[in-house]
Amino acid sequence: MQKTSRGATPATTHTYRERLTPSLWTLGAATVVAPMVALVFVPFDKTLGLVAGIAVSVLLVAALIAAAPRVEVTDGQLRAGRAHIPVALLGDAVALTGAEAREARGPGLRRDAWHLIRGGIDGLIRVPVLDPDDPTVEWVVSTRTPDRLAAAIRRARVRTADRD
Incomplete structure (x- = not known):
């Protein structure tokens, strides 16, 4: 890494940066998982089904965004x-x-x-x-x-x- 005249290292220079996140349609489609997961857990407990469905949906959307190159x-x-x-x-x-x-x-x-x-x-x-x-x-x-x-x-x- 190059040194400046004062001996400090220069900051990283980003001239361009972009994250190729999925489209809103894809993210919206991923949220459809919530009711499906909720239906699996409803026979055990309605609250558990609701919480599990929302949690899985949020985790899936977060994973899609985090994995975007x-x-x-x-x-x-x-x-x-x-x-x-x-x-x-x-x-x-x-x-x-x-x-x-x-x-x-x-x-x-x-x-x-x-x-x-x-x-x-x-x-x-x-x-x-x-x-x-x-x-x-x-x-x-x-x-x-x-x-x-x-x-x-x-x-x-x-x-x-x-x-x-």
Whole structure:
């Protein structure tokens, strides 16, 4: 980590951060579990059934949100879920929405690319990998704001190039 002139370490610089949470429809559908669980426990005790149904529903929604992957550009790295790659090894990011994004997620999806695709999120970016030793040719990542993510990758690449 780099040191500043006073000897302190600089704070982490997040130029972009997003959590790919499930859509409201998905979260709403997860709450349907509450009456189902309640029906199982009602023969034993109505209060127990109500409490168990609400608890299971809340835990399921919390698990869906907590398990949602993050996409971020920070400290010269693009992180998507558990994977990360230095932005210096990436080409120019292309933001896709609408029909272009559907094509990229469907017939245009390359088998030798790395994917983080989430249903219910329309936009995505496509970023070529410039490292000749990497068998992955590009990253395809879902995002709600593809223009902002592509711009953050470009800014991080410029910053990284300026440091070198």
